[in-house]
Amino acid sequence: MLKLKRERMATTTTNANALLVAIILALLMCSPRCIYSAERRLLVNMTLIRNAPALGAFCLDGSLPAYHLHRGFGAGARNWLLQFEGGGWCNDIESCLERAKSRRGSTRYMTKWEVFSGILSNNASLNPDFYNWNRVKLRYCDGASFAGDAVFKNGTSLLYFRGQKIWEAIILDLLPKGLGQARKALLSGCSAGGLASFLHCNNFTKYLPSNASVKCLSDAGFFLDERDITSNHTMRYFIKDVVSLQGVEKNLDENCTASSLDFPELCFFPQYALKFITTPFFILNSAYDVYQFHHILVPSSADPHGHWNRCKLNPAACNPEQLNTLQEFRRDMIVAMGLFYKYSRRGGLFINSCFAHCQSESQDTWFSADSPRVHDKTIAEAVGDWYFSRRITKEIDCPYPCDTTCHNLIP
Numbered sequence: 001m002l003k004l005k006r007e008r009m010a011t012t013t014t015n016a017n018a019l020l021v022a023i024i025l026a027l028l029m030c031s032p033r034c035i036y037s038a039e040r041r042l043l044v045n046m047t048l049i050r051n052a053p054a055l056g057a058f059c060l061d062g063s064l065p066a067y068h069l070h071r072g073f074g075a076g077a078r079n080w081l082l083q084f085e086g087g088g089w090c091n092d093i094e095s096c097l098e099r100a101k102s103r104r105g106s107t108r109y110m111t112k113w114e115v116f117s118g119i120l121s122n123n124a125s126l127n128p129d130f131y132n133w134n135r136v137k138l139r140y141c142d143g144a145s146f147a148g149d150a151v152f153k154n155g156t157s158l159l160y161f162r163g164q165k166i167w168e169a170i171i172l173d174l175l176p177k178g179l180g181q182a183r184k185a186l187l188s189g190c191s192a193g194g195l196a197s198f199l200h201c202n203n204f205t206k207y208l209p210s211n212a213s214v215k216c217l218s219d220a221g222f223f224l225d226e227r228d229i230t231s232n233h234t235m236r237y238f239i240k241d242v243v244s245l246q247g248v249e250k251n252l253d254e255n256c257t258a259s260s261l262d263f264p265e266l267c268f269f270p271q272y273a274l275k276f277i278t279t280p281f282f283i284l285n286s287a288y289d290v291y292q293f294h295h296i297l298v299p300s301s302a303d304p305h306g307h308w309n310r311c312k313l314n315p316a317a318c319n320p321e322q323l324n325t326l327q328e329f330r331r332d333m334i335v336a337m338g339l340f341y342k343y344s345r346r347g348g349l350f351i352n353s354c355f356a357h358c359q360s361e362s363q364d365t366w367f368s369a370d371s372p373r374v375h376d377k378t379i380a381e382a383v384g385d386w387y388f389s390r391r392i393t394k395e396i397d398c399p400y401p402c403d404t405t406c407h408n409l410i411p
C-alpha cells in the first residue's frame with residue numbers, strides 16, 4: 001500500500017488536489033488493516049518459569065518453559081484468560097530433534113516479546129469482553145499439545161517430552177499470582193493449542209475455586225480423525241506416533257481411554273474426548289480449516305502429482321470434484337459435532353466456512369469492521385455472548401462459497 005501511494009504521488013507531484021485524492025484513495029483501499037497496523041501494538045514480556053526443573057518441566061531441548069502475562073485491571077482484575085500457543089506436533093526422534101533447535105521446541109529461540117492482539121488485546125474497542133482480564137499466553141515448546149510425559153536419551157541425544165509437566169508448572173506458577181482467586185476464567189488456544197484446550201479443560205477447572213465461572217474455548221483445534229483422499233488414515237497414524245513417542249496416553253481423559261480400550265490414543269482427537277468434558281466448552285473452527293485440508297484431507301503423500309496444488313492455494317481454482325470432496329469434509333466435521341450441537345446446554349459453536357486456521361488471535365478475524373460473521377455476528381461477539389450467557393450461541397455457516405465475509409488466510 002505504501003508503495004502504491006508513492007507511485008501515485010510520483011505522477012501527481014505538480015497537482016496538489018490530485019495528490020490529496022491519491023492519499024485518500026490509498027487510505028480507503030486499505031482501510032481497517034492500515035489503521036490497525038498504524039496503532040501501537042501491545043508487546044508483552046516473557047516470564048521464564050524458574051521452578052520448572054523441580055517439577056521436571058522442560059522444553060524439548062531442556063530449556064525453561066515460559067509464558068507472557070499482561071495484568072488485568074478494573075472490573076477484570078480477578079478474571080483470567082489463558083491462551084495455549086499452537087504450532088503443530090512432532091512424531092519421531094528426527095523431527096523432534098529438529099524442533100528442539102527452533103522456536104517451536106526451545107524458549108532460547110523464541111521472541112521474548114509477544115504481540116497481544118485479538119482475544120489478547122487490552123483495548124476495549126478491539127476486544128470488548130476480555131480486554132481488562134489478566135491475559136496469559138502459554139508458550140508451546142513440547143510438540144505434543146502440552147500433554148506428553150517422557151524422555152528420550154541414547155548417549156548422544158536428549159529430548160524432553162514434558163508437555164504435561166509444563167502445563168502443571170505454568171498453572172502452579174500462576175495460582176499464587178491471582179489465578180487461584182479467580183472469579184472468572186477461560187482456557188483457550190489455537191491449533192495444537194486449541195487441541196490442548198480440549199485435553200486440559202477438566203483439569204484446569206479443578207485448580208480453580210469451586211465458585212468461579214470456568215469455561216474453555218478451542219480455536220482451530222477440532223482436528224478430525226478423517227481419512228485422506230486415498231482413504232488412508234494419515235492423521236490417525238501421525239497422532240498415534242505422537243502419543244506413543246511422547247508418553248501422552250496416561251495423560252488423556254481416563255474415562256475416554258477406558259471407553260476406547262482398543263485404541264486409547266484416539267482420545268487425543270477432540271471428537272472422542274469431547275463428551276467427557278464437563279466444563280462448558282466453545283468450539284470455534286472453520287469447516288474448511290486450511291491446516292486440516294492440507295495435512296489431513298490432502299497431505300502431499302496422498303497427492304504425489306500435485307493435482308490439488310492450485311485448489312489448495314485458492315478455493316476458486318478447485319474443480320467440481322475437489323469442491324465436492326471439501327463439502328464432504330465439512331459434513332463430516334458437522335456430524336462429529338452433532339451430539340454437542342444438539343445436546344450441550346452450556347456449550348457454544350462458531351463453525352464458519354472460510355479458508356482459514358486460527359481466527360481468535362488476529363484482530364482482523366476476531367473483531368473489526370470487516371471481520372468474518374455468521375448471522376451478522378463476529379467471532380468476538382459470539383464468544384462473548386456464550387461466555388457471559390447473554391444468549392445461546394451455536395452458529396454453523398452455510399457451505400462455501402456462500403459466505404462473503406471470509407478472510408481466506410492460506411499459508
Ligand SMILES: *[C@@H]1O[C@H](CO)[C@@H](O)[C@H](O)[C@H]1NC(C)=O
Nearest residue numbers: 044045046047048049067112
Ligand atoms: C520482563 O519480565 C521479567 C520477569 O519475568 C522482569 O524481571 C523484567 O523486569 C521485565 N522487563 C521489562 C522491560 O518489563
Ligand SMILES: *[C@@H]1O[C@H](CO)[C@@H](O)[C@H](O)[C@H]1NC(C)=O
Nearest residue numbers: 035036039040123124125126
Ligand atoms: C483502541 O482501538 C481503537 C480502535 O482501533 C483506537 O481508535 C484507539 O486509539 C485504541 N486505543 C488505544 C489506547 O490504543
Ligand SMILES: *[C@@H]1O[C@H](CO)[C@@H](O)[C@H](O)[C@H]1NC(C)=O
Nearest residue numbers: 093094097153154155156157
Ligand atoms: C541417538 O539418536 C540419534 C537420533 O536418532 C542418532 O542420530 C544417534 O546416532 C543415536 N546415538 C546413539 C549412540 O545411538
Ligand SMILES: *[C@@H]1O[C@H](CO)[C@@H](O)[C@H](O)[C@H]1NC(C)=O
Nearest residue numbers: 182183184209210211212213
Ligand atoms: C468465591 O468464594 C470466596 C470465598 O467465600 C469469595 O471470596 C469470592 O468472592 C467468591 N467468588 C465468586 C465469584 O463468587
Ligand SMILES: *[C@@H]1O[C@H](CO)[C@@H](O)[C@H](O)[C@H]1NC(C)=O
Nearest residue numbers: 164168203204206207250251
Ligand atoms: C491435573 O492433572 C495432573 C496430571 O494428570 C495431576 O497430577 C493433577 O493432580 C491434576 N490436577 C488436579 C487439580 O486435579
Ligand SMILES: *[C@@H]1O[C@H](CO)[C@@H](O)[C@H](O)[C@H]1NC(C)=O
Nearest residue numbers: 230232233234237238301302
Ligand atoms: C498411509 O499413510 C502412512 C503414513 O503417512 C504411510 O506410512 C503409508 O504408506 C500410507 N499407505 C498408503 C497405502 O498410502
Ligand SMILES: *[C@@H]1O[C@H](CO)[C@@H](O)[C@H](O)[C@H]1NC(C)=O
Nearest residue numbers: 202252253254255256276278
Ligand atoms: C470419570 O467419570 C467419573 C464418573 O462420572 C467421574 O467421577 C470422574 O471424575 C471421571 N474422571 C475423569 C478423569 O474425568
